[in-house]
Amino acid sequence: MICREIEDQLPLYLEDLLAPKEKGLLEEHLSVCPFCRQRLADSKKTEEILKDLEEVEAPPFFEERIMARVREEAGEKKSFLQKLFFPIRIKVPIQALTTVLIAVLAVYLYQQNEPEIKPNLIPPPPYQEPAKGSGPTDFSPAPQPPKVVLPARPAPEKDLIKKEPEAFAPAPPAADIREGTRKEKATGPLEEEKPAIEKPGGPIRAMKDKEDVSPRLSAFTRGSERVEKQEAGSGFETSSLERKGERVLAQKKALAREEKAGRSSSPVLSKGEGTRNDRPGTVEVIVLARQMEQAVREIEERLIRMGARVIEQKHLAGKAFLKTEIAVPQIGVLLDTLEGMGKVIFNQKTLEGQEGQVILTIQILTYPNPDQPEPK
Amino acid sequence: MDAQNGSIEDDSCFVTRCRQGEVEAFAPLVRRHQKKMLNLAYRMIGDYEEACDVVQEAFLAAFRSIKTFREEARFSTWLGSIVLNESRNHLKKKAGRLRLEEKSLDDPETIKMNDLNGFSSPEPSALERLEKSDRERLVQTALQTLDQEQREVLVLRDLQGHSYETIGLMLKVPLGTVRSRLFRARNSLKDKLVTLRGV
Numbered sequence: 001m002i003c004r005e006i007e008d009q010l011p012l013y014l015e016d017l018l019a020p021k022e023k024g025l026l027e028e029h030l031s032v033c034p035f036c037r038q039r040l041a042d043s044k045k046t047e048e049i050l051k052d053l054e055e056v057e058a059p060p061f062f063e064e065r066i067m068a069r070v071r072e073e074a075g076e077k078k079s080f081l082q083k084l085f086f087p088i089r090i091k092v093p094i095q096a097l098t099t100v101l102i103a104v105l106a107v108y109l110y111q112q113n114e115p116e117i118k119p120n121l122i123p124p125p126p127y128q129e130p131a132k133g134s135g136p137t138d139f140s141p142a143p144q145p146p147k148v149v150l151p152a153r154p155a156p157e158k159d160l161i162k163k164e165p166e167a168f169a170p171a172p173p174a175a176d177i178r179e180g181t182r183k184e185k186a187t188g189p190l191e192e193e194k195p196a197i198e199k200p201g202g203p204i205r206a207m208k209d210k211e212d213v214s215p216r217l218s219a220f221t222r223g224s225e226r227v228e229k230q231e232a233g234s235g236f237e238t239s240s241l242e243r244k245g246e247r248v249l250a251q252k253k254a255l256a257r258e259e260k261a262g263r264s265s266s267p268v269l270s271k272g273e274g275t276r277n278d279r280p281g282t283v284e285v286i287v288l289a290r291q292m293e294q295a296v297r298e299i300e301e302r303l304i305r306m307g308a309r310v311i312e313q314k315h316l317a318g319k320a321f322l323k324t325e326i327a328v329p330q331i332g333v334l335l336d337t338l339e340g341m342g343k344v345i346f347n348q349k350t351l352e353g354q355e356g357q358v359i360l361t362i363q364i365l366t367y368p369n370p371d372q373p374e375p376k
Numbered sequence: 377m378d379a380q381n382g383s384i385e386d387d388s389c390f391v392t393r394c395r396q397g398e399v400e401a402f403a404p405l406v407r408r409h410q411k412k413m414l415n416l417a418y419r420m421i422g423d424y425e426e427a428c429d430v431v432q433e434a435f436l437a438a439f440r441s442i443k444t445f446r447e448e449a450r451f452s453t454w455l456g457s458i459v460l461n462e463s464r465n466h467l468k469k470k471a472g473r474l475r476l477e478e479k480s481l482d483d484p485e486t487i488k489m490n491d492l493n494g495f496s497s498p499e500p501s502a503l504e505r506l507e508k509s510d511r512e513r514l515v516q517t518a519l520q521t522l523d524q525e526q527r528e529v530l531v532l533r534d535l536q537g538h539s540y541e542t543i544g545l546m547l548k549v550p551l552g553t554v555r556s557r558l559f560r561a562r563n564s565l566k567d568k569l570v571t572l573r574g575v
Contacts, residue, residue, distance in 0.1 A: 008556050039563060046562040049569070050534035054514055055415045059428055062414075066435045073436055074399040114551050 003029075014044055015302065047294035068084045279352040284361045290365040296320045296343045299362060303339045306330050311359070320364040328354045338362070387451040394442045394517035408434075409452055412536065413459045419531040420463040422520040430466050439565040442545055449545075456536070457546045460528060467524070526561030533558055 006029060012018045013026050030037050287293030295314075299322055305308055308326035315321075328336065328351060338344045351358075387408070389574075393401035418427035437490060438445075438458050445454055519527055528547060532538045538546070543554045 008552065008558050011555050011559050011562075042566040043559060043562040046566045047534050049511075049515060050530060050565075053515055053535065054508075055411065055426060056418050057429075058410050058414050062410055062428065062431075063406050066410070066432050067400075067403050069432060069436055070402055070406075070439050071399055073439060158472075351382065 003033060003036050006030075006033075007039070010036075010040050013040070014047070040116075042224045217323050234336060246251055252264050279351075280357060280359055282359040282361065283350045283354065284346075284363065285335065285338065286345040286365065287338045288345070289365070291342045292320055292364050295364050298324065298341060299338065299364065302334065306334065308334075308360075318366055322362040322364070324360050325360065326360045327357055331358070331360060334360070383443050388447055391442065391445060391447060391451055394439070395445075397488040402435075402442070405451065405455075406435055409455055412452070413455060416456060416459050416531060416536060417463050419516070419519060419535055420524075420527060421466060422516055426466060426506075427463075430462045433460060436463040437462065444450065450542075452558075453538075453542055453546060454537050460546060464524065514569065514572055515565075518572055522561060522564055524565055526557055529554060529557045530565060534562075 008024060009018060011024055013023065030040065131351060191307065287295060287299070296315075300310060300313075303322070303324050303326070306326070308324045308330065310322060310324050312323040330333065330352060335344055335346060387405065390401045390404050394405070403557050410431065413431050414427055416431045417434070418424055421430060423426050429513055434455070438481075445451070486499045519530065522530070529543060533547065535542075540554050544551050547554070549557075
């Protein structure tokens, strides 16, 4: 064995990895070759030196540094979809945009399918023409669509009183009318009007003729009801209509009584008023007072306390007139008061058949000497 | 003898999970082999900071190519090969700028050497009389003076404890070559040590 051959086997010899035969040959060579022995020793020494070296330690957070780069490396490999939706800077705007689009679509679809809401107007009652020839007074307008026909007058009541005082019938208490209705004997037109009576009006008879009774309608006249429903805010006119209707009814009653009694209702001293069939009754009384002015004042005060309404007051030469609306039962009380002032001239028969309110005209004359004979 | 941290079976489990896309399964592999790889890179490069960088790159390279790793081999062997490659690349980039902290023999710190009588000398050698830190620095310096092939076998065998077969696989050379390189490498290192400090 030569030295050159030893070189390859010396590391194995050191590790005792040679076969026994090769090992024997190597040891035999070493015994005679100092050079190889030196090289074997050097090799062994070097090995020991190297093995004696201490291992260096990894720096702090070395693993974390490596894994951070590894994760970064892994993040770059995400799919397109993952890149699209993972980053917040992309995901949030996309989600916000999607939400807005969905909201817009929902509103659009709702508006397309939203049912048309129309105002549920109350259909006007069917218009019905009033019966022909029925109308002494046409409180309802001519056959026209249900619209307001009455003129918009601020105080029609007063105007009526002034212009047609004898024709004006103030609104009686409902009870009176109903009472009058109940007391009324059956006649053709009145009977027809009974079911509709509470505030009767002109067209009542006509409407009743047609038998157009709606369960919704009250006992008010059809015409007045129609106007009531159709007139928004014109309650004054409606109430005046009602009073007109009441007056008409009262006049009809008066006419019926006259027909029955066969007499006129005009008082002795009637000036022609109240003779009309459609007007309330009128009564006159004459008072011969010593002091006319004083008597007028006292009569006014008395009428006010009694709740009577002074309609008109006139002063002429030597005379004074007071027109009042008073209930029939109160006339007796008033006459007693008047008798305390002076001489009272009154025809009791003028009260017969009178009911409810009447127009009482009080004529006050000056009678200086109560001993003078009564004027005729 | 092969000094391996962790069992092969454990490495295979984490490697499998990494191959399936589980990134965090790579962390245990890093934890187990980071020190050994760092020492391998440090002994090859000779600079601690540069060795840290090289090892990071080596682990990244291993992660990138984890799916190409054949699971019948050892992960540590495969990873060591990557570290050696990264180290070679690094040294090439440095283009022969090895930092040798050689000290002249006239350096006052140079310790007079006794005659080297091999391992049988009863008296401690000059190297042995050095402080440990100085000794290690001297050895490392001597390693850097060796050519790359000798350095690799020395580091893999005497420092890393790999078997001749493993070294052959890592360096892709036959076993005979590994042995002859190792013998020559040790003698060369010895001569360098004598030249630097005296052994």
